[in-house]
Amino acid sequence: MVRSPCCEKEHTRKGPWSKEEDDRLTRHIMFHGIGRSWRVLPREAGLNRCGKSCRLRWINYLQPGVKRGNFTLLENIMIMNLHAQLGNKWSTIAGRLPGRTDNEIKNHWNTNLKHFLLADGTDPRTHKPLSTAIFTTTAPPNNRINSSDTTRTPPTDSTISMSVVTTNNSSTTTTMTKEVQVESYSKLNLELSLALPSH
DNA sequence: AATCGTATCAACCGCACACCT
DNA sequence: AAGGTGTGCGGTTGATACGAT
Numbered sequence: 001m002v003r004s005p006c007c008e009k010e011h012t013r014k015g016p017w018s019k020e021e022d023d024r025l026t027r028h029i030m031f032h033g034i035g036r037s038w039r040v041l042p043r044e045a046g047l048n049r050c051g052k053s054c055r056l057r058w059i060n061y062l063q064p065g066v067k068r069g070n071f072t073l074l075e076n077i078m079i080m081n082l083h084a085q086l087g088n089k090w091s092t093i094a095g096r097l098p099g100r101t102d103n104e105i106k107n108h109w110n111t112n113l114k115h116f117l118l119a120d121g122t123d124p125r126t127h128k129p130l131s132t133a134i135f136t137t138t139a140p141p142n143n144r145i146n147s148s149d150t151t152r153t154p155p156t157d158s159t160i161s162m163s164v165v166t167t168n169n170s171s172t173t174t175t176m177t178k179e180v181q182v183e184s185y186s187k188l189n190l191e192l193s194l195a196l197p198s199h
Numbered sequence: 200a201a202t203c204g205t206a207t208c209a210a211c212c213g214c215a216c217a218c219c220t
Numbered sequence: 221a222a223g224g225t226g227t228g229c230g231g232t233t234g235a236t237a238c239g240a241t
Contacts, residue, residue, distance in 0.1 A: 016209070016235085035228060055227075056210070091229060102229075107208050 013048045017057055021047060025054055026062050060101045067099035071108055079105060080113060084127040 013021075013037035026047035035041055038051035047054065060066065071079070075097055082093045090109075095104065114124040121129055 014211075039226065050211090052212090052227085053210075059228095060209080088230065104210080106230075110205055 012050045022062060060103050065099055
C-alpha cells in the first residue's frame with residue numbers, strides 16, 4: 001500500500017513561521033475552529049503550509065495558555081519524576097504539566113535535565129546509576145539547571161540541595177540528592193515527594 | 200573584531216495507531 | 221475484514237544565539 005504524502009511538498013512553505021502566518025493561522029482557528037481536518041485547514045486559512053506544520057505551530061506556540069520561558073524548579077522535579085516512571089512519553093508528561101508542550105519538555109530534557117542526571121552519575125534513560133567511566137567523561141552544560149521562580153528572593157548564583165523521591169508502581173522508593181547551582185534561590189534544602197496517580 | 204565551538208530550540212520527518220469507509 | 225486517511229508522537233536536524241579564544 002502506498003500512502004499519499006500529507007501535502008504537496010513542492011508547493012508548501014517550510015522553515016520558520018512569519019508573524020503574518022501566525023496571525024493568519026490564529027485568526028482562522030479562533031474564528032472557525034480546527035474544522036474538518038488539519039489537512040484542509042491551511043488551504044481554508046490561505047496558508048501555504050502543510051497541515052502537520054500548522055498543527056505543530058498551533059499546539060506548541062499559538063494556542064492560548066502555552067507557557068513560554070524557563071522551567072520552574074518544581075516543573076524540573078516533576079519532569080524528572082515522570083520521566084523515571086514513563087520514559088520518553090513526552091506527550092503524557094506534558095499532560096501533567098499545564099501549559100507545557102511535549103516538544104518543549106523534550107527539548108528541555110535533552111538540553112538540560114539529561115545532562116543533570118549524567119552529572120549525577122545516573123543513566124537518563126533508566127534512572128539507574130551509571131558506571132564511573134561514563135560519569136567522569138560527561139559534564140552538564142555550564143553546570144546549571146534553569147529556574148525562574150520570581151516569587152522568591154532576588155536572583156543570585158547559589159546552591160541548593162535537591163532531593164527527588166521517586167515511588168514507582170511496585171512501591172519501591174528511590175531518592176536522588178544533588179547539590180545544584182540554581183540562579184534564583186538562596187541556599188535551601190528542598191525535599192519533594194511526588195507520586196503519580198495510580199491507574 | 201573575527202572566528203570557532205557549543206547550546207538551544209523551532210520545525211521537520213517518518214512511523215504507528217486509530218478511525219472511517 | 222481490509223484498505224485508505226488523518227492525527228499524534230518521538231527522534232532528529234538545522235538555524236541561530238551566545239560565549240570563549
